[in-house]
Amino acid sequence: MADIQSAPTGSLSPVSSQDAVSSTAVGSAVSNSHPTSNVTVPIADTALSWEIQNNIYGDSLPIIPSASSVQGGKILYLLKIKITLKQVSGGNLVVGKAVSIRSNRSGDAVSLSSSISAADGTILITLKSRNAGDLRLSVENSDISAVPLAIRLKDAWYEGTFLITGYNVCNESDFGGDMTDAHGLGDQHRYNFLYGASGVIMQGTGQALNGRYVRFVSMSTTWHLNSHGHRDHIQDPAQVTFAYTDSVQGAFGPVTENHSIAVDGNVILPRAHVNIDGVGDRYADDRGSAIVGRHIDNFLGAGASVVQTWLHGGVNGTQRRVKYIG
Structure with missing residues (x-):
């Protein structure tokens, strides 16, 4: 999954209460008028x-x-x-x-x-x-x-604010390359979508042209390095296995665009429901190695277009207050 980050820029559930109701009497009283059977009753x-x-x-x-x-x-x-x-x-x-x-x-x-x-x-x-x-x-x-x-x-405000960023998975429509066999899928997909350094192997999951999600399963090969020493594609595609999956899987369950967030589980409970000011209700379905402390990563969906929409939406990189709902 790809993180989108930038430098930071600059329906409540009420708590019920009751007021005290007190007697206007002061001192003590007796239970009856018989002198030998009076019981003193203290009054606050x-x-x-x-x-x-x-x-x-x-x-x-x-x-x-x-x-x-x-x-x-x-x-x-x-x-x-x-x-x-x-x-x-x-x-x-x-x-x-x-x-x-x-x-x-x-x-x-x-x-x-x-x-x-x-x-x-x-x-x-x-x-x-x-x-x-x-x-x-x-x-x-x-x-x-x-x-x-x-x-x-029940509901409560987190003290202070959280840095809000976004992340996505890749979409086959954003990649070039010849159609090639995908071991485990039984069909063909664009080479760079499957085997490139920004494709399914690197991100873990991607959305294919047929609308289905492809999940990286395993590989017994290594990366080819370009002239700068950076990964660019897999050495032997025949040693890589994929599988179709019904959804993108987060650390705590399936993730859905504009519904799921990645959090630090020491700060926000896994699977917790929160409301982010100016963003809306979100659910802590995922975590990430770069999501530490007061940082929330909003899952955007698949492809480059969702990233561009997010980056122009005025939320990425900002600090927002967050309410815990349960």
């Missing part, structure tokens, strides 16, 4: 409210930190939440109060920016998790009233 005097903070892209989706990597087939979600403490009676801000927050899931990590509330009655919380799905944050303090915060971890 502090109310807590939650507010999920907007990320760098202006919405409330979690962020996948740039410094994180895929572990155990999971990404790392990071979500910032602000809590505010107020007195139930009077609504005054509560300063210097310690708060304990927990998730109902054991795999989630919840850290607080401060052990006590600041002058504005707030504390910033950071939720980190590698587990998608539903969770609830709740307050462990018995003297603080708060409705648990419901969160669904």
Whole structure:
């Protein structure tokens, strides 16, 4: 497969939240009027409210930190939440109060920016998790009233941007040379398409004139070198075998033009669904030795014409934000 690269140029799934609902009573109450059977019932005097903070892209989706990597087939979600403490009676801000927050899931990590509330009655919380799905944050303090915060971890923005490039496979219509036998196919194709240095043997797969894909299987010969010492064609075509295939095969499954991308599996999960800003929805069906880190290679299809269209489309070589969908 051929990479097209150049120097860089310059429907969200919402996270749900609930605000705290608190009683307006303060202090304690008794269960009945009989002096010998009263039971004191404590009532919280502090109310807590939650507010999920907007990320760098202006919405409330979690962020996948740039410094994180895929572990155990999971990404790392990071979500910032602000809590505010107020007195139930009077609504005054509560300063210097310690708060304990927990998730109902054991795999989630919840850290607080401060052990006590600041002058504005707030504390910033950071939720980190590698587990998608539903969770609830709740307050462990018995003297603080708060409705648990419901969160669904699914979509998330990758922090920072990705370099976007494109790659293609060869098309027989772009090659010259005499028609020659193709061992394993049972028919003939243009010599340079099969045996040339930019043909099927080098790229792994190519699209023939009949519309079918040809896959290189094996060879027991070597390359002929031109006067500059570069490969130009195979020494003995009789020692090369091909096969027809239904599609171009990527590292993680079949690849389809303007649907599949090659990624670094340490950054984007294999087979993950992502949305690239200005490009659209794509699926991580492939990887490549040159695709390292925050780099996405968009599969363009077969032939030189798709490359030219891509190069004039204003996307190749640019940095784009990427959203993880699942």
